[in-house]
Amino acid sequence: MNDRSAQRLAMLQEALTSGGTLHVRDAAELCGVSEMTIRRDVTTQPSAISLLGGRLVMANYPGVTPVYDLTEQQASHYQIKHRLCQRVVSFIEEGDTLFIDCGSTLIPLLSQLSHFRELTVVTYALNVANAVATLSNVRLVLLGGLFYASSQSFGSDGMRAAIERLGINKALISAAGVDCERGVSCFHFHEVAPKQAAIATAMQRLLIVDASKFGLVRPAYFAALSDFDIVVTDDEHAPELLDCLPKASLSVTVA
Amino acid sequence: MNDRSAQRLAMLQEALTSGGTLHVRDAAELCGVSEMTIRRDVTTQPSAISLLGGRLVMANYPGVTPVYDLTEQQASHYQIKHRLCQRVVSFIEEGDTLFIDCGSTLIPLLSQLSHFRELTVVTYALNVANAVATLSNVRLVLLGGLFYASSQSFGSDGMRAAIERLGINKALISAAGVDCERGVSCFHFHEVAPKQAAIATAMQRLLIVDASKFGLVRPAYFAALSDFDIVVTDDEHAPELLDCLPKASLSVTVA
DNA sequence: GCGTTAATGTTAAAATTATAACATTCAGTG
DNA sequence: CACTGAATGTTATAATTTTAACATTAACGC
Numbered sequence: 071m072n073d074r075s076a077q078r079l080a081m082l083q084e085a086l087t088s089g090g091t092l093h094v095r096d097a098a099e100l101c102g103v104s105e106m107t108i109r110r111d112v113t114t115q116p117s118a119i120s121l122l123g124g125r126l127v128m129a130n131y132p133g134v135t136p137v138y139d140l141t142e143q144q145a146s147h148y149q150i151k152h153r154l155c156q157r158v159v160s161f162i163e164e165g166d167t168l169f170i171d172c173g174s175t176l177i178p179l180l181s182q183l184s185h186f187r188e189l190t191v192v193t194y195a196l197n198v199a200n201a202v203a204t205l206s207n208v209r210l211v212l213l214g215g216l217f218y219a220s221s222q223s224f225g226s227d228g229m230r231a232a233i234e235r236l237g238i239n240k241a242l243i244s245a246a247g248v249d250c251e252r253g254v255s256c257f258h259f260h261e262v263a264p265k266q267a268a269i270a271t272a273m274q275r276l277l278i279v280d281a282s283k284f285g286l287v288r289p290a291y292f293a294a295l296s297d298f299d300i301v302v303t304d305d306e307h308a309p310e311l312l313d314c315l316p317k318a319s320l321s322v323t324v325a
Numbered sequence: 326m327n328d329r330s331a332q333r334l335a336m337l338q339e340a341l342t343s344g345g346t347l348h349v350r351d352a353a354e355l356c357g358v359s360e361m362t363i364r365r366d367v368t369t370q371p372s373a374i375s376l377l378g379g380r381l382v383m384a385n386y387p388g389v390t391p392v393y394d395l396t397e398q399q400a401s402h403y404q405i406k407h408r409l410c411q412r413v414v415s416f417i418e419e420g421d422t423l424f425i426d427c428g429s430t431l432i433p434l435l436s437q438l439s440h441f442r443e444l445t446v447v448t449y450a451l452n453v454a455n456a457v458a459t460l461s462n463v464r465l466v467l468l469g470g471l472f473y474a475s476s477q478s479f480g481s482d483g484m485r486a487a488i489e490r491l492g493i494n495k496a497l498i499s500a501a502g503v504d505c506e507r508g509v510s511c512f513h514f515h516e517v518a519p520k521q522a523a524i525a526t527a528m529q530r531l532l533i534v535d536a537s538k539f540g541l542v543r544p545a546y547f548a549a550l551s552d553f554d555i556v557v558t559d560d561e562h563a564p565e566l567l568d569c570l571p572k573a574s575l576s577v578t579v580a
Numbered sequence: 581g582c583g584t585t586a587a588t589g590t591t592a593a594a595a596t597t598a599t600a601a602c603a604t605t606c607a608g609t610g
Numbered sequence: 611c612a613c614t615g616a617a618t619g620t621t622a623t624a625a626t627t628t629t630a631a632c633a634t635t636a637a638c639g640c
Contacts, residue, residue, distance in 0.1 A: 103588070109628080203472055210472035216464065329617085358618070361619065361620080378596090590631105591630105592631090593628105603618100604619065609612100
């Protein structure tokens with residue numbers, strides 16, 4: 071609420087921009103005030119910095135740990151997505167060029183890619199790129215464009231063409247809705263072009279969806295279920311649900 | 326060093342993948358062991374998880390706070406860069422389309438962009454994109470391509486053309502070396518094309534360099550000093566150093 | 581200058597977290 | 611089955627962090 075307080079916060083924020091933590095003790099010295107003042111600065115007004123065990127850390131800073139606790143529900147969600155991704159890993163082979171879709175479903179996959187010797191990942195999602203950027207064994211190709219915050223991904227005119235020019239091996243696609251008759255859909259229209267392009271060029275197409283997505287139809291339709299070679303899901307009833315499919319070659323894997 | 330210990334770590338790691346923190350108390354419950362065991366798991370062996378004020382946080386996870394303390398030196402560097410960026414802000418106008426270069430110099434600028442009503446930022450750097458992605462008032466255009474970890478930025482064939490197609494207002498360029506006679510240079514060759522393209526299309530060209538860069542020549546030359554309209558630096562002697570320039574229109578600002 | 585109020589500083593107590601030492605459990609062996 | 615050693619649990623203690631109450635300082639208007 072104070073002018074100087076705001077200034078200090080800005081200063082600390084910048085000190086923390088590139089990650090790392092700062093002890094309140096050091097922050098106090100840096101700003102030339104007492105620890106208590108630093109605490110108050112950070113506590114009494116909403117800011118990007120939070121206090122964790124005596125250290126300042128960026129709360130919501132780009133690509134930095136948001137400091138909030140996991141709810142039990144969230145933790146269980148991770149469990150599901152993790153299991154799905156474990157299954158997906160088994161389809162990946164050394165040297166593959168993977169297209170990885172946006173969303174949260176495939177995030178747990180990325181830490182598991184470090185076990186390979188050499189891979190290439192193509193994506194149009196910022197969070198995927200961030201995760202892959204830390205892996206020294208994975209070549210990262212990010213398809214840029216205008217950023218859409220809602221899906222943490224990029225979109226551009228040339229994306230379809232850019233994807234089709236790449237030698238993508240396997241397309242790992244996620245979705246917000248899967249319906250036997252109405253096909254596979256997502257929320258955002260700018261995701262349609264990259265998803266379709268990846269499906270068109272990839273040699274193998276995997277759809278990864280957790281059970282909650284079945285029977286749902288979302289605004290942006292992008293593929294038929296028969297466009298996929300493999301469906302990875304945690305739904306025990308998925309095989310029956312997908313029975314409606316004519317294409318016999320579709321393989322369903324329940325994680 | 327234990328089988329079960331490793332398993333627990335993996336489990337916790339996954340719970341933390343998408344950011345967030347986990348209290349040792351909760352982690353203990355989640356794993357069905359005592360807090361002490363969790364502490365030992367995390368402490369006694371090298372792992373991606375670290376313990377911060379009673380909570381588990383990912384240490385080096387993609388886009389997540391690495392948990393180490395800032396050195397005093399680092400902190401003072403931020404001070405300098407922050408001051409430079411404060412000066413740069415004064416050149417920015419409402420509605421501008423800014424090209425923002427890669428590197429650490431311009432990072433402190435980004436948090437100050439939130440004061441504007443509406444801006445567009447064009448960049449080819451991942452860390453810049455991450456910072457801008459959190460600002461709702463800034464349109465972000467990321468130029469993608471193959472990722473270069475050394476500079477946290479992307480490079481591609483089409484980048485030069487892509488940049489020249491954009492209506493960039495002001496180019497904010499950083500450099501690793503500035504020399505009167507040998508011009509302005511950087512470390513990585515893939516940065517040359519985007520920098521040059523931005524300089525070519527922008528209406529106003531700013532070079533932002535701290536004092537330590539003067540007199541240095543780096544492998545990749547990309548511009549002459551006379552290509553810039555404004556030089557923002559913290560070196561008091563900069564005006565003299567830049568005296569060698571023939572072009573009178575070059576404006577030097579000492580932060 | 582004086583009074584008023586907001587901002588900051590100081591201190592001591594409370595709460596929390598970390599550490600160390602020792603107790604217990606468990607798996608594997610002879 | 612007892613022995614062994616690693617792994618885990620328990621407890622008490624030490625260190626640290628947080629909070630709250632109050633003291634001090636600085637800023638501002640009259």
